[in-house]
Amino acid sequence: MKYFYLPFWFFKTRILGMKIPLVSVVFITNLCNLRCKHCCIYTQKNPITKNYEQVDEDLRYCYKQGARFVDFEGGEPTLWQDGDKNLNDLIALAKKIGFFSTTVTTNAQKDFSDCKADSIWVSMDGYGGYHDEVRGEGSFDKLVYHIEKANHPNLSVNMVVNKLNYTSVDEVMEFVKTNPKISKISINFHTPYEGTEQLVLDWEKRNKVIDKVISYKRKDYAIMNSVSGLKRMKDMNFKKYCWISNFVHFNGVKTSDCGGTTIGLCPQCGFCMAGEMNAVMSLKFDTLTAGLKLRL
Numbered sequence: 001m002k003y004f005y006l007p008f009w010f011f012k013t014r015i016l017g018m019k020i021p022l023v024s025v026v027f028i029t030n031l032c033n034l035r036c037k038h039c040c041i042y043t044q045k046n047p048i049t050k051n052y053e054q055v056d057e058d059l060r061y062c063y064k065q066g067a068r069f070v071d072f073e074g075g076e077p078t079l080w081q082d083g084d085k086n087l088n089d090l091i092a093l094a095k096k097i098g099f100f101s102t103t104v105t106t107n108a109q110k111d112f113s114d115c116k117a118d119s120i121w122v123s124m125d126g127y128g129g130y131h132d133e134v135r136g137e138g139s140f141d142k143l144v145y146h147i148e149k150a151n152h153p154n155l156s157v158n159m160v161v162n163k164l165n166y167t168s169v170d171e172v173m174e175f176v177k178t179n180p181k182i183s184k185i186s187i188n189f190h191t192p193y194e195g196t197e198q199l200v201l202d203w204e205k206r207n208k209v210i211d212k213v214i215s216y217k218r219k220d221y222a223i224m225n226s227v228s229g230l231k232r233m234k235d236m237n238f239k240k241y242c243w244i245s246n247f248v249h250f251n252g253v254k255t256s257d258c259g260g261t262t263i264g265l266c267p268q269c270g271f272c273m274a275g276e277m278n279a280v281m282s283l284k285f286d287t288l289t290a291g292l293k294l295r296l
């Protein structure tokens with residue numbers, strides 16, 4: 001089914017110019033067990049955990065819009081609970097509705113070895129002390145332990161590069177390369193949400209990191225970002241197709257992109273998906289194959 005859906009989706013969006021999301025990012029709780037320096041979600045005053053029925057409604061809405069891949073986001077999604085239901089019930093629900101695959105992003109501070117998501121992204125913001133500097137003392141060791149324990153067949157790490165950790169990129173690349181439990185790495189850059197502006201990497205350093213990541217990629221390190229997508233992130237001067245991912249926020253608000261547009265963050269955006277989406281729509285072969293590998 002998915003092999004038919006994707007060419008149809010591409011035809012309708014690229015050729016007919018329709019804006020149909022393919023991926024939905026559904027925020028399920030803003031509760032978190034970490035206080036990361038680069039994140040502003042845990043600082044939100046009202047703790048919100050959606051109930052099962054709300055998530056059901058969100059998922060059905062996204063599916064109706066056209067999305068077929070869903071990413072459960074938080075806060076810390078593995079903390080989600082509603083009575084006797086846990087995250088696996090949401091994953092099963094998404095599959096029942098018809099989503100082709102589910103993804104969970106986690107800080108790996110608690111055991112997630114029972115997580116049934118098709119793919120798992122663990123946030124790793126540097127090697128050892130660099131990660132702890134951003135995410136808190138002891139968080140790196142817990143992350144390594146839980147990755148090992150989970151032994152998930154499709155587990156990758158995501159690094160958000162900022163002023164505190166950009167010098168750790170080489171160590172992270174080697175760590176990923178030598179850890180058999182990690183399939184690949186995705187690189188993103190700090191996006192200066194309110195209260196976290198001080199962590200943004202200056203443009204020259206950001207571009208040097210991009211060049212470094214491209215050179216690792218050319219040496220066959222398992223990097224999810226495509227070269228075409230990364231190059232676009234150097235100046236952010238490209239047409240945005242961010243509606244490829246729609247978002248359902250904690251408060252139930254639905255946006256047809258991440259919401260960064262509304263608060264004027266696009267020129268400083270660090271989410272490399274933006275570059276990848278443009279490269280997909282520009283039919284860049286390396287990006288298309290990276291995207292297919294990621295999602296299928």
Ligand SMILES: C[S@@+](CC[C@H](N)C(=O)[O-])C[C@H]1O[C@@H](n2cnc3c(N)ncnc32)[C@H](O)[C@@H]1O
Nearest residue numbers: 038039074075076105106107123160189190191
């Ligand atoms: C908000 S967290 C929620 C999931 C989970 N608690 C975790 O830490 O992975 C999702 C992802 O957003 C990233 N993130 C948080 N703040 C960011 C920022 N200002 N710019 C770019 N990425 C950010 C995190 O590093 C993480 O990979």
